[in-house]
Amino acid sequence: MRNYLPPIICGVCGVIMMLHFFLPENTMLYKTMMEWVTNSTIVVGVFGLFIGLASLVHNHGNRIARRSPGWGYSVITLSFTAIVALTGIISQNVGPSVVSKPLDKYNYDNRKNQDHTLITHTLFGYKDETYKTNLVAAATADAPEMKGEEITVRKVPLFMFFYNYVIMPMGATTFSLLAFYMITATYRAMRAKSWEASLLLISSIIILIGQVPIEEIPLIGKWIMGHAQLIVYMSLILYILYAAMKQFFSRNFITCGILSASAALIGVIWYYTPANVDFEAMKSIILNYPNNAAKRGILIGVQLGSLATSIKILSGIEKPYMGGRG
Amino acid sequence: MELFTIKSLPLWLQYVNENWFDLNKLNALIGIIIFGSLIVYFIRRAKSGAYLFVRRIPGLESIEEALGRATEIGRPILYISGIGGESDMQTIAAMNILGNVAEQIAHYDTDLKVPCINPIVMTIEQELVKQAYTRAGRPENYKEDCVYYLSDNQFAYASAVSGIMVREKPAANFLLGNYAAESLIIAEAGASTGAIQIAGTAAISQIPFFIVACDYTLIGEELFAAGAYVSREPLLLGSLKGQDIAKLVIILIMIVAIILATVVSALLLKDGFVYGLSDFMNKIFDLKAFK
Numbered sequence: 273m274r275n276y277l278p279p280i281i282c283g284v285c286g287v288i289m290m291l292h293f294f295l296p297e298n299t300m301l302y303k304t305m306m307e308w309v310t311n312s313t314i315v316v317g318v319f320g321l322f323i324g325l326a327s328l329v330h331n332h333g334n335r336i337a338r339r340s341p342g343w344g345y346s347v348i349t350l351s352f353t354a355i356v357a358l359t360g361i362i363s364q365n366v367g368p369s370v371v372s373k374p375l376d377k378y379n380y381d382n383r384k385n386q387d388h389t390l391i392t393h394t395l396f397g398y399k400d401e402t403y404k405t406n407l408v409a410a411a412t413a414d415a416p417e418m419k420g421e422e423i424t425v426r427k428v429p430l431f432m433f434f435y436n437y438v439i440m441p442m443g444a445t446t447f448s449l450l451a452f453y454m455i456t457a458t459y460r461a462m463r464a465k466s467w468e469a470s471l472l473l474i475s476s477i478i479i480l481i482g483q484v485p486i487e488e489i490p491l492i493g494k495w496i497m498g499h500a501q502l503i504v505y506m507s508l509i510l511y512i513l514y515a516a517m518k519q520f521f522s523r524n525f526i527t528c529g530i531l532s533a534s535a536a537l538i539g540v541i542w543y544y545t546p547a548n549v550d551f552e553a554m555k556s557i558i559l560n561y562p563n564n565a566a567k568r569g570i571l572i573g574v575q576l577g578s579l580a581t582s583i584k585i586l587s588g589i590e591k592p593y594m595g596g597r598g
Numbered sequence: 599m600e601l602f603t604i605k606s607l608p609l610w611l612q613y614v615n616e617n618w619f620d621l622n623k624l625n626a627l628i629g630i631i632i633f634g635s636l637i638v639y640f641i642r643r644a645k646s647g648a649y650l651f652v653r654r655i656p657g658l659e660s661i662e663e664a665l666g667r668a669t670e671i672g673r674p675i676l677y678i679s680g681i682g683g684e685s686d687m688q689t690i691a692a693m694n695i696l697g698n699v700a701e702q703i704a705h706y707d708t709d710l711k712v713p714c715i716n717p718i719v720m721t722i723e724q725e726l727v728k729q730a731y732t733r734a735g736r737p738e739n740y741k742e743d744c745v746y747y748l749s750d751n752q753f754a755y756a757s758a759v760s761g762i763m764v765r766e767k768p769a770a771n772f773l774l775g776n777y778a779a780e781s782l783i784i785a786e787a788g789a790s791t792g793a794i795q796i797a798g799t800a801a802i803s804q805i806p807f808f809i810v811a812c813d814y815t816l817i818g819e820e821l822f823a824a825g826a827y828v829s830r831e832p833l834l835l836g837s838l839k840g841q842d843i844a845k846l847v848i849i850l851i852m853i854v855a856i857i858l859a860t861v862v863s864a865l866l867l868k869d870g871f872v873y874g875l876s877d878f879m880n881k882i883f884d885l886k887a888f889k
Contacts, residue, residue, distance in 0.1 A: 294627060296620045316718065324717030327747035334743065342765065439751065446753035447779060453786040453811075461810040567802050570818035574800040576844050577822025578687040579630065580637050580837045585690065589641065589833050590825070592693040593722055594729075 279588040286586040328353065359430040366430055470511065475558050478504060482555025500550045505542040509535045625882050636847075637840030644836025652838055657796055657814035658827050664794040665702050668769035674709035675699075676768040678759060678784065680775025680799065681752055684718040687822070688800050692775035693719070693726055694825030695798075699772065700730035704739055712745040713762060715755045720747045756780035760787035773797040773812065774821060777804045785811035798824065855879045 332346035516531035714720035798816025826834030
């Protein structure tokens with residue numbers, strides 16, 4: 273029974289979910305099933321949370337008990353897990369008081385104005401920012417608070433303080449590390465080690481120049497933009513001719529001939545390229561055609577792979593939920 | 599076209615469309631049936647013992663090399679199955695590979711570390727690894743805390759994984775599954791430690807990051823093929839073959855559709871058989887074809 277029941281449950285639930293996809297969206301059955309799925313996910317998620325917490329406590333507790341290297345960090349992790357959990361449980365009225373000042377520029381009733389003041393509560397008081405924005409941002413503003421014309425004092429829940437001033441800034445810090453990682457990764461990628469890598473390098477340079485405001489560079493910016501085609505095509509032709517010459521001296525005459533013919537073909541393409549095609553247009557061509565085609569090719573493969581994996585799981589050929597294959 | 603209007607349908611079909619089956623999704627159902635049948639057919643063929651050729655995937659060939667290296671230098675292996683939940687197809691594919699990798703690790707008697715972002719995924723992976731050690735005949739080598747939970751916050755998880763990479767210097771990192779902005783943070787941290795990195799994702803925006811920062815990258819569908827490829831089980835290889843044939847069918851349909859669309863556009867056709875066929879092909883891929 274232990275071996276048969278889980279695949280049966282998995283298969284039945286999978287088929288039900290597949291049938292749900294084909295139901296018309298405004299029917300009662302569709303909504304009821306959606307509600308059932310949402311509720312089930314919440315219930316399972318809550319149990320999962322306890323399992324995760326148990327694993328965290330077990331793992332870090334062991335490190336503290338064994339005095340493993342860096343066990344002090346485990347103490348901090350467990351302490352803050354307890355503190356943040358407590359702040360979520362205690363009353364919403366417990367927390368630092370912050371002052372909201374009158375909002376002169378916020379026009380709650382007349383949203384066409386689109387000129388709003390957003391108050392950001394900080395540990396050191398408040399900060400207001402007046403900005404022009406669209407209605408989506410306006411909806412996120414603290415509307416009832418902003419309707420008032422007087423100075424108000426309100427409590428900000430302690431949990432929100434932790435979330436806004438500890439978790440969010442730390443997440444943003446980690447995210448901003450990406451800028452540095454991107455530079456090192458780009459450096460590694462942009463090396464013309466082979467013919468394919470050279471193509472990658474050339475297309476990435478075109479896209480890079482197409483993305484940045486080259487015209488703003490003093491003295492040479494306008495010249496570069498005016499001679500985009502000359503720069504790109506000449507670089508390509510010279511590079512291919514250089515490769516052809518290397519092949520000639522290595523006595524690979526056929527490869528040399530193919531490369532020389534490619535250089536001539538690029539010259540012909542250059543001749544027929546309209547004069548108004550600049551870096552931005554070239555960037556759009558690269559992104560919209562070869563890049564998009566490759567992306568769609570990958571997507572088709574991914575969807576077929578997903579379909580095959582689903583069939584294998586629904587038919588019980590693969591049973592990851594039971595620890596492996598069937 | 600008259601064919602694709604709800605009002606032109608018989609009354610009983612209109613009733614079905616309103617209450618039981620969204621006819622706009624009929625094309626999806628037909629697609630599932632056709633491609634599903636192809637996959638099932640090749641699975642059955644594989645079951646009957648037919649030889650199925652599967653092309654070489656360098657990223658997966660290198661798994662053994664990575665495990666061997668970790669064993670030689672006595673450092674752990676880090677396996678990260680992305681930030682997706684238990685219902686994410688990429689996570690499921692990553693879990694399938696974990697089962698096979700863990701089985702090989704059990705043979706080599708090397709340390710395995712699987713930090714998780716999702717508690718449910720963690721529970722499933724614990725069971726997977728335990729079963730893999732049992733299959734390998736080394737249940738005593740399984741450590742209860744080798745699969746553990748870190749945090750469900752994306753960047754907290756990325757920081758924690760980077761920390762593990764820098765402190766414990768694993769010899770091999772497996773980054774398989776669904777990744778988002780944290781992919782490059784994790785992959786670069788791993789690259790800085792000199793570990794062999796095998797990555798794989800179907801998240802198109804993250805594939806370039808993995809390609810530049812990892813030694814081997816499984817692109818898109820290769821991630822889903824990996825479980826079958828590594829295990830070499832005929833049943834699973836059959837599904838791979840089915841996928842390939844399904845792709846061939848799609849390519850043929852695309853070629854026909856491109857030729858038809860080009861002819862319609864070049865000859866400025868507004869009606870007739872070719873125009874009708876082109877319009878039909880356009881609409882059979884549209885999930886809102888019935889107006």
